[in-house]
Amino acid sequence: MNLLDLLFPPRCGGCGGDGAAWCPACAGALRRPSASTLAGIPLVAAGRFEGPLQRAIHAYKYRPRPQLASVLAQPLGRAILAAGLSLPALTFVPLHPRRRRERGFNQAERLAAQLSSELGIPMVGGLTRVRVTPAQVGLSQAERRANLEGAFRWTAAEPPGHGLGLVDDVCTTGATLTAAAGAVAEAGGSIGAFLVLAVAQTLPALAVT
Numbered sequence: 001m002n003l004l005d006l007l008f009p010p011r012c013g014g015c016g017g018d019g020a021a022w023c024p025a026c027a028g029a030l031r032r033p034s035a036s037t038l039a040g041i042p043l044v045a046a047g048r049f050e051g052p053l054q055r056a057i058h059a060y061k062y063r064p065r066p067q068l069a070s071v072l073a074q075p076l077g078r079a080i081l082a083a084g085l086s087l088p089a090l091t092f093v094p095l096h097p098r099r100r101r102e103r104g105f106n107q108a109e110r111l112a113a114q115l116s117s118e119l120g121i122p123m124v125g126g127l128t129r130v131r132v133t134p135a136q137v138g139l140s141q142a143e144r145r146a147n148l149e150g151a152f153r154w155t156a157a158e159p160p161g162h163g164l165g166l167v168d169d170v171c172t173t174g175a176t177l178t179a180a181a182g183a184v185a186e187a188g189g190s191i192g193a194f195l196v197l198a199v200a201q202t203l204p205a206l207a208v209t
């Protein structure tokens with residue numbers, strides 16, 4: 001515990017309880033979803049988008065509490081190890097620069113950086129959100145796909161490489177992840193796994209096998 005924790009004891013992002021940023025009860029309530037794939041690519045998640053994890057992700061992004069990345073990345077790191085994936089590098093879903101300025105940080109980038117140091121896997125940036133997309137909430141899967149058409153591009157000078165782990169906070173329908181993976185493929189690389197904190201239970205059966 002550092003001095004700041006002594007002066008300002010952390011509150012749990014999941015239940016609001018005092019003493020820890022992510023308490024053992026909330027950590028123990030995680031239900032890891034069964035293995036699945038999205039567009040033929042393995043999808044690894046720390047838990048389902050429900051209960052304490054849902055509240056913690058909301059606090060992480062919108063309150064905002066960027067320091068929650070360090071505790072939220074831990075169960076995702078364990079899920080990645082349990083999946084037995086061998087990933088040469090990690091990359092992340094970008095925010096549009098305007099959105100990133102408003103929030104002050106990119107939640108997916110923070111998670112990727114944390115996972116990179118925990119798992120000893122290098123992190124590479126390169127995906128750029130080239131246009132602002134309207135909020136996805138309330139859109140059907142087909143509408144989300146259309147909404148994200150051409151939204152991402154790989155803009156780094158170096159090509160993306162193959163088998164990258166693509167990090168995001170939540171997978172709702174998979175439209176964002178598959179659009180970002182498409183941009184990596186267009187640049188000559190490939191995504192080896194999607195890595196998210198939480199997966200919504202509303203994933204359409206057709207997209208997930």
Ligand SMILES: [Zn+2]
Nearest residue numbers: 012015023026
């Ligand atoms: Zn808690």
